[in-house]
Amino acid sequence: xxxxxxxxxxxxxxxxxxxxxxxxxxxxxxxxxxxxxxxxxxxxxxxxxxxxxxxxxxxxxxxxxxxxxxxxxxxxxxxxxxxxxxxxxxxxxxxxxxxxxx
Amino acid sequence: xxxxxxxxxxxxxxxxxxxxxxxxxxxxxxxxxxxxxxxxxxxxxxxxxxxxxxxxxxxxxxxxxxxxxxxxxxxxxxxxxxxxxxxxxxxxxxxxxxxxxxxxxxxxxxxxxxxxxxxxxxxxxxxxxxxxxxxxxxxxxxxxxxxxxxxxxxxxxxxxxxxxxxxxxxxxxxxxxxxxxxxxxxxxxxxxxxxxxxxxxxxxxxxxx
Numbered sequence: 001x002x003x004x005x006x007x008x009x010x011x012x013x014x015x016x017x018x019x020x021x022x023x024x025x026x027x028x029x030x031x032x033x034x035x036x037x038x039x040x041x042x043x044x045x046x047x048x049x050x051x052x053x054x055x056x057x058x059x060x061x062x063x064x065x066x067x068x069x070x071x072x073x074x075x076x077x078x079x080x081x082x083x084x085x086x087x088x089x090x091x092x093x094x095x096x097x098x099x100x101x102x
Numbered sequence: 103x104x105x106x107x108x109x110x111x112x113x114x115x116x117x118x119x120x121x122x123x124x125x126x127x128x129x130x131x132x133x134x135x136x137x138x139x140x141x142x143x144x145x146x147x148x149x150x151x152x153x154x155x156x157x158x159x160x161x162x163x164x165x166x167x168x169x170x171x172x173x174x175x176x177x178x179x180x181x182x183x184x185x186x187x188x189x190x191x192x193x194x195x196x197x198x199x200x201x202x203x204x205x206x207x208x209x210x211x212x213x214x215x216x217x218x219x220x221x222x223x224x225x226x227x228x229x230x231x232x233x234x235x236x237x238x239x240x241x242x243x244x245x246x247x248x249x250x251x252x253x254x255x256x257x258x259x260x261x262x263x264x265x266x267x268x269x270x271x272x273x274x275x276x277x278x279x280x281x282x283x284x285x286x287x288x289x290x291x292x293x294x295x296x297x298x299x300x301x302x303x304x305x306x307x308x309x310x311x
Contacts, residue, residue: 009254
């Protein structure tokens with residue numbers, strides 16, 4: 001069976017599911033951010049695959065580049081927030097940051 | 103002693119060079135004209151490289167999701183991002199692949215490792231990555247993955263007849279300075295705001311007495 005669009009979509013789906021599991025189960029703030037990166041990468045893979053096999057041209061790749069830029073921005077701000085949480089609560093366990101609840 | 107070590111390194115380097123030459127001659131060069139020659143059983147070079155890279159990305163993502171040690175998770179993320187970046191090359195997205203390498207592997211991953219080192223004492227890295235439960239995570243995985251894979255495989259996609267492998271950098275540059283000029287400039291503003299915002303959030307609060 002020749003590798004085609006469906007193969008790349010399956011890889012993207014598996015990466016997405018692993019990212020989802022990471023985000024849902026990690027207590028470590030940095031681990032949660034890693035899961036978000038995986039999810040964004042899966043979306044990127046799908047964008048580039050659809051661009052290559054269905055649309056043609058480069059607009060899908062341009063969109064993937066914007067996603068990469070926003071993922072880098074999100075990682076910088078997210079890790080800054082994790083550092084601030086660590087300074088405030090002396091822990092990066094995401095369950096420790098519940099001050100707004102009280 | 104030193105002579106033996108130098109000899110060992112020379113042998114290792116010779117093996118590495120031989121491996122690279124072998125891979126180049128057997129896989130890359132046959133792939134270059136059309137990519138349709140069969141190199142291993144019924145698999146073409148394209149299929150073979152796809153399966154290898156997909157396995158690499160899968161193993162990396164598996165490590166991110168299920169490893170006990172947060173540093174191992176970061177290394178798993180490295181492997182997954184490298185695999186995905188190499189898959190972009192197979193999809194004729196050379197510029198995106200290089201951007202992935204520079205931004206993700208060179209930038210984001212280093213940031214993640216910095217955050218790990220700054221926030222966790224190395225002695226308790228082992229316990230700092232405990233999960234809410236492997237079973238809940240596996241249940242979530244087996245609830246979502248089959249559905250997505252089913253949709254991906256069963257949908258009758260309208261494929262292009264002959265997707266071609268062609269360099270895309272020039273076309274992407276033209277699009278960025280033509281049709282996508284405004285989003286491109288807004289992206290630079292977003293990055294500037296991110297830079298300032300990250301510094302403001304992460305610095306230590308110092309109050310004047």
